[in-house]
Amino acid sequence: MPSVRQSWVASANGHADFPLQNLPFGVFRRAGTSETPRVGVAIGDDILDIPACVAAELFKAFGDDVQHAARACVSPSLNALMGLGAASRRALRDALTALLASDVDENARQIEQYALVAQSSAELFLPVEVGDYTDFYASVHHATNVGSMFRPDNPLLPNYKWVPIGYHGRASSLVVSGTPIARPSGQRKGPNDAEPTVGPSRLFDYELELGAFVGTGNALGTTIGIADAESHLWGYCLLNDWSARDLQAWEYQPLGPFLAKNFASTIGAWVVTPEALEPFRAPLAPRAEGDPAPLPYLTDEGDRARGGLALTVEAWLRTTRMREAREPAVRVSTGSSLDLYWSFAQMLAHHASNGCNMRPGDLLGSGTISGPEKGSRGCMLELTWRGAEPLELPNGERRGFLEAGDELTITAFAERDGAVRIGFGRCTGQVIG
């Protein structure tokens, strides 16, 4: 393994999520204060306070572009920085790397004193003010599994392998990791019920997803070509699209999911950049025999040659009894972003192909990431086949769906020989009521 660049922030070296090679962006303040939230990057167990570095004029040595980008971090959201685009992000990231690397540690003492905040004493906020949130359905395994439960005779619809299927989600109810999630009430009607009844969802679920944020957008009436699409994706996050399956089954025809989803979606606090993920590109799962080639506006041979996002994604469950017994969360699934049928670049190019305008900070969700094996299914609906095969937890508890007090956590990481492992932190939420 080649020698790895180290940080003078000791906790970063060997950190499972946040080594010097990651530097994900987030919005934070010191917990228990009324400070204005602001942009920082995670480094080891700490956060580098970018506005504090601006105030200390630490970016002066890096030129105008970097200073401009750093000033955009004096903000309670990443939107302004995202709107500056990819070149600006790369320049700022290079400067942050230089400030934090152990080989150029001239400012270390000053940063440590004035611009480093322990994550354990920080409050993290929604990193982005999302104008529009679109959720896709990019896992063919998820689509096939769910389809076979909702439409046994017609699991995968004929449009699936042509169209990156997506729908608009609710932006107002996006919350940051750690926010408790109230189980929604709504109309449910079983196949044998004469009429619907109203009450708390009994089939309460999570969906393990990744999200991508738009950087520079496009004007209404213009498109984003597939070859350019990746450069418009500013960064990636963890996403849990909580779902009330009983509400969904009754309401979703003909216009799609609505109250079954829009009561809350949780996103992770850290936005990981394409630069941090670049070393982990890997070949995408090959298309199945007989699958159509994507239409030209969705075809980028270069994209396929470069490979796709190679992230291992995991879901962890901890019940109230486990928490009381101080037992750790149990992993309920492990999947891979390489199993997605459509890439984020394809989702974005499709989304803008009709002239729909994207704004900085708009969020695209992958949809539930499920793989071909049972252990890689990204939601309870699939894992337990709608409750028919409940999960058996180590303490003897069983779960068909999530119950009150359950804490569900999503994680993601990238690792490979010759590169330093990076991760996304945690995207967690406890079910209330």
Added chain:
Amino acid sequence: MPSVRQSWVASANGHADFPLQNLPFGVFRRAGTSETPRVGVAIGDDILDIPACVAAELFKAFGDDVQHAARACVSPSLNALMGLGAASRRALRDALTALLASDVDENARQIEQYALVAQSSAELFLPVEVGDYTDFYASVHHATNVGSMFRPDNPLLPNYKWVPIGYHGRASSLVVSGTPIARPSGQRKGPNDAEPTVGPSRLFDYELELGAFVGTGNALGTTIGIADAESHLWGYCLLNDWSARDLQAWEYQPLGPFLAKNFASTIGAWVVTPEALEPFRAPLAPRAEGDPAPLPYLTDEGDRARGGLALTVEAWLRTTRMREAREPAVRVSTGSSLDLYWSFAQMLAHHASNGCNMRPGDLLGSGTISGPEKGSRGCMLELTWRGAEPLELPNGERRGFLEAGDELTITAFAERDGAVRIGFGRCTGQVIG
């Protein structure tokens, strides 16, 4: 007819849309200037510039609440004013009425000189910065007609008369009346095509809708009771949910419409208040024999007793040839908001029933307003039965769907004996390409 309060703005008296009794809110500036857009109300052929009245201290006589509301109008959107809620709107409206009424015209000379802008010399903007836009499907006639084309064996789904069906629309592509509408390209696949092709929509349509804006919202995890729902609705607008029917047919399963709709939706520039509409309440169309009673969370007997929004809604078409021949637009349909199966109060109570949070300025669309008669169908898809029965225009042209150059305009008005007619102005867009 009782004597009618007049305005000293002469053009207001007898105005088809904007008499003293209406006073709809909008956002404007003098055309051709770089003035900051700001809030005003339409009065006759003019706009009352509320920030100019604030600067002239004309609200001082009306007390703190009115002054607070008027200061919220020093803004390029109505959001701040909407967030102050219904009591604030009523107080400001009363003050504006007093300023504009001919019986208390002490400030007329000053207002005329400094705070009245001719609509003909004003530029109108999107009146609201919409956080989330939700479109419903509240016309049972529309749902039945469309259902019988998309699903001949199953036109009205079993959930329709229980659930106010809705879906999330795209906020970024909301545009104000007058904005040209680029016909979108996308995937189309006819039933006899082996594969989809990509190209401009051939079945390009409008949808005649009304929109309602949320005033005070609700916190995530709380609900809005049906009895309170109406007080959360700040005002109403015209809405055209442009639709590419060929894209829609191919993409909409299983997650609903997406690229078929999100390239643009046009809203009228004027937001009409509940107070202006109050005199026109009328009994709702009775539910059909055998229809289920709405579930308790959607039942407000008081609401039903008070009656519903009684608006006549119309769609007007003008082709390029008609424009070149200086022929006026032709009315292609006339409907009524009383034919909606679900009220806006029911839509809002349903939307928040799962704890989904609403923010000031969020937009709810009614969905296409169609009535039981052919002449009251609110989109080309229904009017021409998917093109099978084209419209015959007075100049001999025929239209199955909209074509390049066509200008589609939506209007709405309320009138009844004993009240002064009010209207919404125009919601118009020309199809480009």
